[in-house]
Amino acid sequence: MAKAEAKTAIVTGASGGIGRAVATRLAQDGFSVVLNYSGATQKAEEAVKQIKSAAGQAIAMRADLTKEDEVAALFERSLSKGGHVDVVVHSAGIMPLSPIIKNDVKQFDEVIATNLRASFLVLAQAAQHVADGGRIMALSSSVIAKSTPTYGAYIASKAGVEGLVKVLAAELRGRCISVNAIAPGPVATPLFLKDKTQEQVAQLSKIAPFERLGEPEDIARVVSFLAGPDGGWINAQVVRPNGGFA
Numbered sequence: 001m002a003k004a005e006a007k008t009a010i011v012t013g014a015s016g017g018i019g020r021a022v023a024t025r026l027a028q029d030g031f032s033v034v035l036n037y038s039g040a041t042q043k044a045e046e047a048v049k050q051i052k053s054a055a056g057q058a059i060a061m062r063a064d065l066t067k068e069d070e071v072a073a074l075f076e077r078s079l080s081k082g083g084h085v086d087v088v089v090h091s092a093g094i095m096p097l098s099p100i101i102k103n104d105v106k107q108f109d110e111v112i113a114t115n116l117r118a119s120f121l122v123l124a125q126a127a128q129h130v131a132d133g134g135r136i137m138a139l140s141s142s143v144i145a146k147s148t149p150t151y152g153a154y155i156a157s158k159a160g161v162e163g164l165v166k167v168l169a170a171e172l173r174g175r176c177i178s179v180n181a182i183a184p185g186p187v188a189t190p191l192f193l194k195d196k197t198q199e200q201v202a203q204l205s206k207i208a209p210f211e212r213l214g215e216p217e218d219i220a221r222v223v224s225f226l227a228g229p230d231g232g233w234i235n236a237q238v239v240r241p242n243g244g245f246a
Contacts, residue, residue, distance in 0.1 A: 013092030021216030027056030115157035169236035185242025
C-alpha cells in the first residue's frame, strides 16, 4: 500500500519561541512543515535541521508578513513544494511596550503593522489556499483580559486578531475549515522575557494557580489538538491556554 501523502502546515514566526515549538510538534504529528521567518535565518535553519534529525519534514521560507506580495509568495511557494496547504498557524508578532500617554505613534504603527496587518494578510491568503476541511489558527493573548499598563498597542492589535478570526470563520461557511485564535498567558519566550527584571518575571510566574510561566510546548500541544482529528468541531473560538492566568 502506498504511503499517504503528508499534510502541509505553514507556521509563521517559526524560527523561535512558540512558533518553533508549534512547527516541531506539527512535524512530530506527521505534517510537512513550512517554517516562515522574517530575519532570523540561522535560527530558522537550525529549527529545520532539528526537525529533520527527528525524521520530520520541514523547510524554511523567508517572508516579511507586513508586505502583501511577500505573504502571497509564501503561500505560492508552499503550494509549489507540497501541492496543498492544510493547516496555517500564524504565530509571528512583536511586543514592544509603552504607556499610551507617551503618544509613541511610531511604535504603535509598527505593532499594528506587524501584529494586525500581517494577520489580515496571512488570514486572507489562508482563506484562499487552505484545502477544504483544513485548519487556520492565529495567536492572540490572554493579556487582553488584564488591561495591563504599557500594553495598549499590543492589546489593541491582538483584540483585532480575535475579531478577524471570528469573521473569517463565518465567511468560510460550507468549506469545513475551522478558524480559531489561541490566546496564551505569559510564556517563557525571548519575546515575553525581553526587558523584564527577574522580580517582574517572578511576580508574573505566581499569577496563575500553577505558579509558573507557560512553556512554548504547552501552546504547541493545543495547536496539535486543534490541527488534529479530535479538534475539528472547535470553530470561531478563542482558546486560552494560560494555566488560569485570566
